[in-house]
Amino acid sequence: MLRYSTHAKNRSLYNTPPSFSIYMVNLVLKWIKSNGGVAAIERQNREKTDLIYNVIDASGGFYRGVAHPASRSRMNVTFRLGDEELEKKFVKESEAEGFVGLKGHRSVGGLRASTYNAVPYESCKALADFMNEFLRRHG
Known part of the structure; x- marks a missing residue:
């Protein structure tokens, strides 16, 4: 067809x-x-997700990645916090800062930051900054 x-x-x-x-x-x-072709988009996506994964990895366990590091997605960064109440607080505070869609899937919980091709670098940087500030206040 x-x-x-x-x-x-x-x-x-x-x-x-x-x-x-x-x-x-x-x-x-x-x-x-x-925007420079597939190789440029791949590089940009790597840079965007590395911002968030670096916060997770440097958090001393405050943020815990769901996927094994070798299997991490460049489209959806999944992570958890110490408990569900802290995750709810994270979602609430992030929404107050203008972030949307960080609450994980209803059947698995946790948190998920989507970094699709059209998401700008600045948005991922803002999330990484928010995550560092949240860690400072609640960690």
């Missing part, structure tokens, strides 16, 4: 291609190219 030749052989009557999805992929690919 996604092959142009299939549509050409069937005089465009085979099936309606997912036009909006194709359009969106085209926009994303153009955005990636305009």
